[in-house]
Amino acid sequence: MSASPDIKKELNLTDTGHDGTPLPAGVKGPVKQPFKLYPFQWIYRVNFFGFHPFPWFVMVALLIGTLPMILYASGVPVPQMSDMPILGDIFKWLGWHNDRDLFVNATWVIWWPAFILTMIIFRRIWCGGFCPFGLLTDVGNWVGKKLRRGKEAKPISVTKFVFMAFITFLVIGYLHDAVNITNSVIMSVEFVIFFMVFAFIVGVMLPRRTFCRSFCFVGALPHLFGRLAFLGLKTDRNKCKDCKGQWCVSSTRTEPKNVTHLRKPLINSDGCPMFINVPQLGHAESNRHCILCGNCIKNCPYDAIHYKYLPPGYEILKGTQLNGYETFFTLGIIAVLAMFVALEGGLLGTWGTWINTFFEFPNTKFHWFYAGSFAVVAVIVLFALYFFVTAISAAILRINVKRALVYFGYAYLPFCYLMFFRDILVVYFVDGSFVQVWLGQGPQWFMAIIPATEIFLIVISVAWSMFLTYRLAELVWVHENPEKQVEWEDALAGAVPHFLLIAFMAWFWLDLLFPHLSERFTVVGISPWVPVAVPIIVVILFAIAYWGKIIKPLSWELENE
């Protein structure tokens, strides 16, 4: 029985498909999307003589925009962008005197912090819509196909090799920061050029975006932190029941036959470049690999896939595809971050002096060894502590330790992300950059902005991680005992050992970064209680609003499934 005209109007249902053709009786028409804050969908539907300009247009523009800087910084005699009439004046106003300054600032002061910031909202949109390395992988695909006379490369197991991006991130992240290549233009340029070459050759050898899914160490970050992101894709599984082709995954070169078109599919686009099980996306399949390229939206004739705002940590709270790789990657990043904090707080200097009593290294050029050995010890200590507290939690909750080891690691994700962001904010965005010069020129209280932000991030990350620990204790208990109801006292007791570990990590950060906390603020005329009290008040207000059901961010989707 079809819906009445009033209901159709209310639900925005129509009697025709997107191409205006009448639909068979009983078939619901497409839901007209009211304008919301995520107007990306229409961008992906732009069809310009069969060519879909976004996101290729943006990627090509970024690649072309980057090349003059890279060439100049590599010593090739090309005209400098900073010598051009208006552009040059803007650069000089920013304190950039030539294209070498431009390259370093564009890469490390603008792109890197912006990339870290955007992934909490838009997850891997950088990979799908902007990344020049992704573009080079696509070019590599095209070249590889030509070399194979039209045949696609054989795919590798994307699940088997997915951990390799994590490993490369940890190795390169360490090398990158232990020897501080961000201050060196030529090293940064070599780094970028080699990364481009690698993206291209993997694109030649392996199909689609295997590079992005399994090898790209930059993409490993939004993969992990995207677990906390707000925006994602969700499939209407009811519309997939009668689907005969799964064009969202496989792509099609011709218009699908014998299909009731709810919208006109855009042919000649590839299927899912990340090999995601799109019909289950947002349900049994996680959004962690989704690069928001929109190919599945373009290909689906049923209009089944849509962008949705999801509660932060939605997939974690549902327990979607939780795995040990991500857990241990999270802890590995925290250990490497501890190395940076030790460097900032002076602990690494003490460590180096202690190491020197055994090895007698001749000079500070062995900084990489001090930093590396500290990172290794931090990894061992953190993993040992994590195993220990998880074993206690498992004993309290009477659950399987192996499952608990996988689940509870996600509780540290907010702490990991926000401390990563703090590090990028201070070390890349502010220290030694034009931002620091600007802050120094303002009123005296400007100097309190960064430390206050750091404290804010530490407090919020601890509260968020503790909240997630509690919810994960509930989840792991429910997954172990599917037919029983969990009591909040039990979940809280199971979460307490992890609360203590999170509190210990927060103390480590605060103690090393702010040994003279009160001085940092009183010197600029601000009570040291203000930067501590503000985030605590925010957390309390949020807790009251959440448990008082004034806001229901986490109950949107979870209760309906």
Add this chain to the structure above:
Amino acid sequence: MGRRWVYLVVAVFALCLALPVLAHKFPIIEYTYVGHIWEEAYTMIPRQPVVDENIIIKAWVKHPNETIEGNVTSVFAVYQDRTYYEWFGGKAYKNPDWLLMKEAYGAPTENHDEFETDIVIEQQGSYMVTVDWYENRQYIGQSMHTLDIETRTLGPMFIIFNIVLILGVLIGVKAGVLT
């Protein structure tokens, strides 16, 4: 073998990214305490300086406990650090070798107790900057800072290696070895 060569690709990738990092000088900033002077010195450029670039070296004098009120003067000296180490019997022996490149009085800037000078260096390598501080012509201490000057061009090995890598993969795919 299957597709285990993928591991090899990643290992080569990580190694190749590490090589240029290890091949270059490490831009570590050193701080030293000399007498009562708490020293800070840095170039005005937030990145590593390069050859043939006009480098402005700034330094300021600051006492940790009291204010310096007298007439402060500074003398900047830039040395090429050609120091090398010899390992013998499991121990490192230092052979210091500093070559003076420039010596000049620091010009005072708008900020109190801050001085600067500039220099153009034509050769890549490690350099040492010393600043001798005087208050009312009385020597009060020395601050010291390392300055690494890096090359401006990509190394020939880097370029050749990348070209060989690309050609190797393209030929391998064409020949059906890398499928």
